[in-house]
Amino acid sequence: MSPITPPAGSKSFVVGVDVGGTKIAAGVVDANGQVYGRVKIPTDTSQPERTLQSIIIAITATLREAEVNPSHVSAVGLGIPGKVDPVRGISLLAVNLGWHDIPVKQRLEEALDLPCWLENDVSVAALGESLYGAGRGLENFLYLSLGTGVAARMILAGQLYRGSNGLAGEIGHAIVVPDGPQCLCGARGCLEALISGPALVKQAQEEIRAGKRTILKETWLHEPQPLAEQIFAAALQGDDVAQQLLTGAGKRLANTIYLLAMTFDPQAVVLGGGLARADGPFFATVCSEVVRKLEQSPIFREIFSPKSLLLSDLKLDAGILGAASLARTRLKNPKRGYNKGVLSRG
Numbered sequence: 001m002s003p004i005t006p007p008a009g010s011k012s013f014v015v016g017v018d019v020g021g022t023k024i025a026a027g028v029v030d031a032n033g034q035v036y037g038r039v040k041i042p043t044d045t046s047q048p049e050r051t052l053q054s055i056i057i058a059i060t061a062t063l064r065e066a067e068v069n070p071s072h073v074s075a076v077g078l079g080i081p082g083k084v085d086p087v088r089g090i091s092l093l094a095v096n097l098g099w100h101d102i103p104v105k106q107r108l109e110e111a112l113d114l115p116c117w118l119e120n121d122v123s124v125a126a127l128g129e130s131l132y133g134a135g136r137g138l139e140n141f142l143y144l145s146l147g148t149g150v151a152a153r154m155i156l157a158g159q160l161y162r163g164s165n166g167l168a169g170e171i172g173h174a175i176v177v178p179d180g181p182q183c184l185c186g187a188r189g190c191l192e193a194l195i196s197g198p199a200l201v202k203q204a205q206e207e208i209r210a211g212k213r214t215i216l217k218e219t220w221l222h223e224p225q226p227l228a229e230q231i232f233a234a235a236l237q238g239d240d241v242a243q244q245l246l247t248g249a250g251k252r253l254a255n256t257i258y259l260l261a262m263t264f265d266p267q268a269v270v271l272g273g274g275l276a277r278a279d280g281p282f283f284a285t286v287c288s289e290v291v292r293k294l295e296q297s298p299i300f301r302e303i304f305s306p307k308s309l310l311l312s313d314l315k316l317d318a319g320i321l322g323a324a325s326l327a328r329t330r331l332k333n334p335k336r337g338y339n340k341g342v343l344s345r346g
Contacts, residue, residue: 013068014327015059017078018121018319021045021096021148022197025316026058028066028073029324033132035317037066048102056111076114077327079121079319080104081149083167086119095184096149117330121145121319122169123160125272126153128322130160133314134270142266144171144257147273150192154264171256172196191256195249197228197275204231207241214241228275235280243281250285257286258293261304269304272312283311 016035018025024043027035039061044050055078063070082094089105091097108116119127126143129135135143135155144152150172154161161168172192173185180189181199193199205226208217215234220226234242257269277283290309294301312318 013073014324014331015062015073015076016124016320016322016324016327017055017058017076018125018316018323019043019051019055019078019080019097020121021081024054024058025320026062027317027320027324028062028068029321031328033321033324035320036068037062037064038316038320039065040316043097045097048097048099051097051099052102052104052107052111055108059112070114073114075327075331076108076112076116077124077323077325077330078104078108078116078118079124079323079326080118081121083165084118084120086117086166089116089118091118115327115331117327119323119326120151120153120166122149122151122153123162124322124326125318126155126160126322127325128314128318128320129270129272129312130155131325132321133318134310134312135268138267140264140266141268141270142169142260142264143270143272144253144260145273146195146197146253146271146275148197150196152260154266156264171260176252191252195252195275200228200231200245200249201226203245204241207245212241215239216242232277232280232282235282246280246282247285250282251289253282254286254289254293257290257309258297258300261308262300265303266308268308268310270310270312272314272318276311278311 012031013028016027016029020043022043023040025040027038029035039058041054041058044054059076080091080094081096083092085092091099091102091104093100104118105116122145125145129143135141139158141155142152152169152171154169173190175187175189176191177189177194181193182188183190183193204216208214215237219230231242231245235246261269287309291306294304314321
């Protein structure tokens, strides 16, 4: 592959980084939204400094993969889990990373010698879907991220709604089963503790310990880090335990979609993240349960339809493109878009 070279004197590229609890995805993005040199590496969450170093490694790797000279890059945009101060560039609280009051912008700018801007990771993914993906052209839609964590974000009247504290849409930490499983946030019975990737893995491990027959037992026998995607693979092979877990999670997610749709009356709900897959019983159950609720509720039928439930068509690029868009917007005006709990999509 030949190096990508912009016009002389141009710094037309930005790097978009999607930081998750288990992986970091990064890409080099040009002014037209084309992504080059995508990389995905594990997130080292053992210590804050090591997590920051993981981010730096991902940025360096994507520049190398895309064969883009760092001198042609104008900024870095990042999506970070949890609560962030996007103006000062501080991660205030990220339970999946073990972060509290980490000056991300300062640390990365010192290491990279580039301007860095950050927002909540689900917020930038919603921006990416709004600008380039399934939400393109929609003024009102919900983006629901399903992966290591579970969270929603809302594009309302063409703007990303952040809420009074920048935490609008943290549906993953709503308690749905009182005294249910412990969540990383400290509460019990949160939606995230029931249907996220790590939650599904934990439930499968409990079934194995209870003596249930499942191919996951052999799959995970020598696996240091069991993955939710292995549950999806087992379900496609007809494994009863995997199918039951994904069916149960699908029912809970369908109920969440119903409540969100009834609250916000969106044009669509877009599902993204690592668990947003068309194959297997998870998404099939979500669809069938949504149809069942449509049959039961005349008001829901006025608001929603089966065609309103969409899967992301950007996959990992949603976070990368949204983070890149954030960086370009901040370069034009460092505080642009932050007004009364909303964020301009650029």
